[in-house]
Amino acid sequence: MLSRRQLLILQAIVDDYVQTAEPIGSRSMSKREDISFSPATIRNEMADLEEMGYIIKPHSSAGRIPSNKGYRLYVDHLLRPEPLQEHEILDMEKFFTRRISEVEAVMRKTAAVLSELTSYVSVVLGPEMEHTRLKQLQMLPLSGRQAIAILVTDSGHVENRTFDIPEQMNASDLEKVVNILNEQLVDTPIGQWEERLLTETRRLLHRHVRHYEDMFGVLRDAFKTQRSDQVFYGGMMNLMMQPEFQDVDRVRMIFEWLDRSENVHTLLSRTQEGLSVRIGRENDIEAFADLSMITATYSIDGSTVGSLGVIGPTRMEYERVIRLIRQFATGLSTSLTRKYRHDK
Amino acid sequence: MLSRRQLLILQAIVDDYVQTAEPIGSRSMSKREDISFSPATIRNEMADLEEMGYIIKPHSSAGRIPSNKGYRLYVDHLLRPEPLQEHEILDMEKFFTRRISEVEAVMRKTAAVLSELTSYVSVVLGPEMEHTRLKQLQMLPLSGRQAIAILVTDSGHVENRTFDIPEQMNASDLEKVVNILNEQLVDTPIGQWEERLLTETRRLLHRHVRHYEDMFGVLRDAFKTQRSDQVFYGGMMNLMMQPEFQDVDRVRMIFEWLDRSENVHTLLSRTQEGLSVRIGRENDIEAFADLSMITATYSIDGSTVGSLGVIGPTRMEYERVIRLIRQFATGLSTSLTRKYRHDK
DNA sequence: TGTTAGCACTCAAGATTAACGAGTGCTAAT
DNA sequence: ATTAGCACTCGTTAATCTTGAGTGCTAACA
Structure with a gap:
């Protein structure tokens, strides 16, 4: 089990690295306000964390970066996302009540805005119609x-x-x-x-x-x-702004994968109910080696009918994205439920 | 006026450069079968061509590459595209007669196949409905x-x-x-x-x-x-295979421009009837500095209703692309004409 | 007079080396 | 248990050198 201090250090590493995309060293970390130990102490703890596989050195004399296992721990235990604020829900209400009657347009717009707000890639799966009669x-x-x-x-x-x-x-x-x-x-x-x-x-x-x-x-x-199980994309270009994707071939491979909408479709449709975070190779997809995906499902009248997701580097702002995706999923659900219930 | 030999050399430069993306030197050119003069002679001619602005040196001790003016001459006077072969027209007939009744699907497919065959980016503008009643x-x-x-x-x-x-x-x-x-x-x-x-x-x-x-x-x-004036894209990823687009920022800028479909829409809709080739800055668009665009219009019953285009590096296989785009434009025209005439 | 051989010169690209510095692990002192 | 100290590692950057493909110019040649 990890000590309180080790958790604190891991958290600091993830937080910093997400911001800067640079490995974090003991010296610079000791300067943080919320860290009160000397570099040497931090080094010791880091060595332990590395041994346990939570962090990694890109090379022997570099600082540390989180491993996938580290991100996993961070997401599972260090993030404690607060419930959505009143006003956040209201924002979504407002966004979705503009009566765009065509479902397709709603999906398209959702993908666009979601990617805009997260500055990652968004994918939205249209409502599943398999079981409707x-x-x-x-x-x-x-x-x-x-x-x-x-x-x-x-x-x-x-x-x-x-x-x-x-x-x-x-x-x-x-x-x-x-x-x-x-x-x-x-x-x-x-x-x-x-x-x-x-x-x-x-x-x-x-x-x-x-x-x-x-x-x-x-x-x-x-x-x-069935036009209904279309996939809608947003913000592909955002990927190219990330420092870890400055290699055109890398980007091309990812885009080619995303471009085959059946890929995304199967990936999204086998997502579990509610919110899920898959980090790096957890997606077991070659092209996703250093990408993470956060997905959520949305529902009509309580039964799940579709899902939406955000794809970004493993070095992702998990907390913020989780928040936003929650917002959109609930917004979409209430909006669609209202629409269809109303029509019956 | 350019001499026969100068034209030959210019042609050789363009042809070679299009293939290799490397500047062409006098030495290597003199080894071509269709060139019978010594490197020194070629150098002299090249110096003249450069003075006239048809070719450029990337730096003082490099070979030559075509300038935009050079490409222009090449396209206008050195390309003598043969009329479409019987079987090429038949191929298109076959492609377009597969009865896909939704126009949207036809457009989508056209964009996909056109980009596939050219290995550049294709854009297709749906039929213009302004004047229909x-x-x-x-x-x-x-x-x-x-x-x-x-x-x-x-x-x-x-x-x-x-x-x-x-x-x-x-x-x-x-x-x-x-x-x-x-x-x-x-x-x-x-x-x-x-x-x-x-x-x-x-x-x-x-x-x-x-x-x-x-x-x-x-x-x-x-x-x-109006859903009709949609823009359909194909083969965006092809751009990233070109050696001149290995810089992610460059690619991102182009993609961002293309992503705003109204941009592409206005660009394509103000294209002249028939076939047109615009090289580099001729498009006067910042993002198109080293891109060329070949467009053609298609028609229903003889009156122009839309257009389609291929976008690639200025170093483009003009002849092949022109051929293909002709094929698709005529194919689309006959197909749409048949469809609508039939319905009246 | 047009063509070509010869030669000095240029310059990007690649290889080599050196200096730097952020970072580490380990040991010993606190 | 913590931390100061120190030798060591290694990626990064800049400086220097080498190489080679290419040029322009001049003089010889057909």
Whole structure:
């Protein structure tokens, strides 16, 4: 177990290093106001801390920097984030009540502001729609051969998509298609659509509708890509301001990884409920060797539907970011809950 | 006027430099197969070319690299791009006929593939909708207080947007609103909507509809953001592979500029019809000092509606990029034209 | 007269060395 | 248990040297 003094020293190392990005030496630390021991004492304690793996020397005659284990201890035991202040919650209220009705716009804005405030990279995962069920499907023929399909889910979410009606199909065919689809898909969770479409629905369409094959292709395309589980990014450029990312190749590798949104998607979606901090290699991702990620989940009516995160160097201002992410997660939750509850 | 030999040498310098990114010396050039003179002769010619401003020495004992003026000459007189091959056009046909009905998806894909093939940065500007006119406006009330507005333009483009119906409004109010909007806005070019909305339409709504103010706010929001003039990016990371962009700050500045899509939007939209090449400072943008941009416009039914471009170092493979961009521009044009003509 | 060989000169880049200093570990004194 | 003292380490910076690719100029040559 670590002594009170060792904890104090570790804390000082992390705090200083987060600010300066320079290794901390015993001499300079002894000058801090909250430290009252001599450099030699500090050196002894540091040697112990190093032996236990909480801090590291970049080279034998340098000061110490926190190891990942050190950051972990810091986050788990030395941070005692105060609950959100009244006014912080109010700020978020204000931010989210500006009635932007499109969910997509809210997400985009959230990512932008979150990265702006933290000055790290932010990622926001749109609300998960796997478990919502179809409530109503409408198709609206437009001029020419286009039509628009409108999907309303039981959570009040509306998705719409335009598509081309296959050449040989007439109005009554279309109507049949809509009827069959409604019959088949209403009350089916979105996650099961694909399977449903490919089996029963397909058989039914085959039996009752001419040229069903053409239609089927179109339908699959239209329904497959759920726009909802998009990933929104903010503040990529902030990464390039950090002194530890002055190497273009390094940055490029990270960006390339982030650029594949499926990467970020899986990373974010397997995050645990509530708030989580993953430091460096804890993410076991090659590109994340010296990056940390703080994530939080947001919910509608109490059930988790999505998550958002901040990605920065392991040398990150954990306390501040945790605070901000909390704010945004609760803000997003209340805002979405209000929106959807209101609509029911 | 430049002699045949001078042109040959200039061409050799550009070609070599584009490949290697290293200054070209007289010695190494004399070893090229297509060059038959001695280093000394080449030196003399180079001295003349330099005096005329076509090439530059990075420092007094280095080889030569093309100046912007040199690139300009190269592009204008030394490139004689052959017309597109049959099979190249066919490739594009194939690429664009995969029936992706959403225009947005086409644009996104175009940007991705264009950057992939060129290995530079690509930007694609969605089709301009300023001059299209509204053909039909529908509103479809959904469950709860949501409704969906569907706009069909005379070019066959469909845009739709969900919004919240203000609390105190009932079905007949909504119907009135739709009628008034249709009356007012059908056949009005999109560019004039905002003005129209703010003047006459507003008055009419005021006279005939209760609670018009709430509704009006919603309408403005919904109609203002035309999703159509979005900018789509591809291959940002490619920039970081170029040897001239190994400085993170430099890259960050460029990215920050590109990140503001309004920048790119104005840059692209004021591009001249057909194909254009702008080299380095010709773009008069601080961040573009050593970047070149090649743009082309695409059209629907012969009238220009948008543009796409490739951004890379001034040391760019102009010939190859011009070729590719031509391909994509014509491909996009025929594809969009087919789509919209078909729908009328 | 245009081309080329020869040669002195330039200058960026890389290697070598030296001085510096912030930092350490260890020992002995407090 | 703490701290002063001291020898030692090693990255950083600046100074110096070497190398080599490249130049411009002059004089010889076809």
